[in-house]
Amino acid sequence: MRPTARLCLSSILTPLRNPTTTKTIPITTAASVTRAFHTTPITTAKVVPVYGTGPPPRAPEPSAEFVAEERAEREERLARRRRQAELLRHAGGIQGLRSDAHAHAQTQTHGQGQTQGQHGKKSTGLKRRFWKDVSVKEVDGSLEIHLDSRPLRHPTTKAIIRLPLTKPHLAHALALEWDSLTSAQQATKQHLIPLTSLICRALDIANSPTPEATRTEITTTLLRYLDTDSLLCFAPVDPDHDPSSSSPHLRELQEQAYASTTRYLTAHAWPGISIIPVLDGTALLPVPQYPGTREVIQAWVMGLSPFELAGLERATLAGKSLLVAARLIVEWSEEGAGKSKAASTGSQNQEKGEGNGGKFGVEEASRAVSLEVDWQTGRWGEVEDTHDVQKEDVRRQFGSTVLLVSGQGTKTESG
Template sequence: MKVPTRIPRQLALPRPQFVRPFHQSIARTANVAPIVGTGPPPDPPTPAVRNAQERLERRKKHAELLKMAKEVRSAQDGKSSGVAKRFWKEVTIREVDGALQVHLDARPLRHPNTKAIIRVPLSKPNLASALALEWDILTSTQQATKQHLIPLTSLICRALDILDDDASNSPEATKIRTAITHTVLRYLDTDSLLCWAPPAGPHDRRNDAGESLRDVQKKAAEETVSYLTTNVWPGITIEPVLDGHSIMPRKQSEGVREVIQGWVMGLDAWEIAGLERAVLAGKSFVAAARVVAEWSEGSVGTGHAVPVGRFSVEHVSKATSLEVDWQAEQWGEVEDTHDVNQEDVRRQLGSVVLLVSGTGKQHY
């Protein structure tokens, strides 16, 4: 006979389950505040404006309000300080001694530092017209002292300073030219057009044509580099400075920097001043060099009129901001930040085109 096995009672019964609370605070009921508001309920929140036309209209209204506030503030400042709105009534362009001068009534426009009369070559009538327009839209004398309101005047004065420095007989001649060359060549090693994204992975975004960000960057860079190595620096090879998964930029091959440095030092005053402005605006040396080469009326230019849409301000601004635009299309742009920066880049590049272009007949 088999004897049954006896199981202890403490093992047969289930053990009590102990629950450990996540907090030790005493639970209390919420005190609901009485409704004391009067009138209809507020309007429900409206979604963000997604229509481009509505957003444009809203920005126009904001611009009009800012303009009105600026006019009121300027009027108040004029009354409080006793300064007239501006001492000139008309802005004209006159040809004097083989150069174009902008006159504020009967007074010629002068360099703010040297007080020399600003003389624009006869071959640059568009530059003179833009300079006159810049001073015609000023509403007070006080605005003429603010550099951000007269950017084209500053750029022209920069070119004139280089002209005077080149013509001086001092031991420090071409000091400004040398400093500009040293500055712009630093951007060649970190050129925004030569920094390519790593190869796209399976989950990376592609455009409608099936291209990745790297493909778009490579296409834009090869087009500009091909133009420069064919028409401007024949015989040299320009490589990308940041490619693949590398995080450290690499320098160009031996001799490339010397060729480009000699080209920059050989530019005239208007061209090197324009190159400096374009490099600082787009953070790309090769894109700035192509702008100067295609639009210049001097010996560095291609010697023919640039067809409309060849390498315009719009083209170069897009080429130097490919990655920013790519990310904005994927994640959205920051309003009043990305768009404002793009407009500022276009403005600066447009001033470069005005500075270096002309009719091709130099008159100094």
């Protein structure tokens, strides 16, 4: 804080008392008679004393009565858990005895088996499935899956699920899916019946009361993946990478997968268009495709059959890539997937010249959509129960798509 300004009163008052006096007052005399405006003396700041450092004070200790109550509650809790564990162990032994008795009774008489089966239901938490055998039957020109004598029905519409005669592999895979269920409750869990949900999705598209609106909604959703397609996003070029190295860089793998898939699609399904990468290197915003590209792809998606459209939707959502899903559909569809004879003939000759030995299957599709994940896990390691589970789930989704669209039909040749 600044000190208060002080004025010399004697130098001011003297001329007022003697107006005619012109005597000069010495500085020393004026300084000796100075007087401050403030009557209180100036005080300096008080420094806070430094307190000594040391260990923190001890926490307050509970009273003896409270300690005794807490110990009693803890012992009671432990005793209750021991009793519960003993009851569970005893119940498990009883359940094992009942299951053995149930199996033994079934070999003797059917009536006793039913009685023991009811006891088995009481001991287990899940209700046993109401069917014993699963079979595939041909009924009225279509394939049906029968649970004993009951046909498999749509969970929502309750309509009988009928598959074309050209899809026996799909029918037997669906029957195997239901034969692997052990309880009726498992049939309500979507992750345990992925093929059933996919087939029901295709049937819903085929029997939709507003087919045009349903197809438009699906097409709009799928075209959004074209702007961020995992096959069209490239990693930056690594200046430190040695081109002569035995292990290729991620950018090289992405370029190879992109070139192979786009060349196939533009030759088979989308002739006359060019598909460019949307994110290259350090770009932040996706680059739009050339004019007319989205319109051609949209028209192709709108023209797919219900089974092809459902398979394309499942594969796109699983791999986050519309291009990989489209190639999978075109490769395996028994209905042609909208490709023309001219494009098919030219592309077949091109493939023979390139030496492409096999089809673009589930393994190739899963590798194409997981290039970056595989490359990173190859360098830094794999997270258990995360990367391996995701890899198997993508394969399962692509496999169900192949089963859905493939078949023994010859619609491509006749159409």
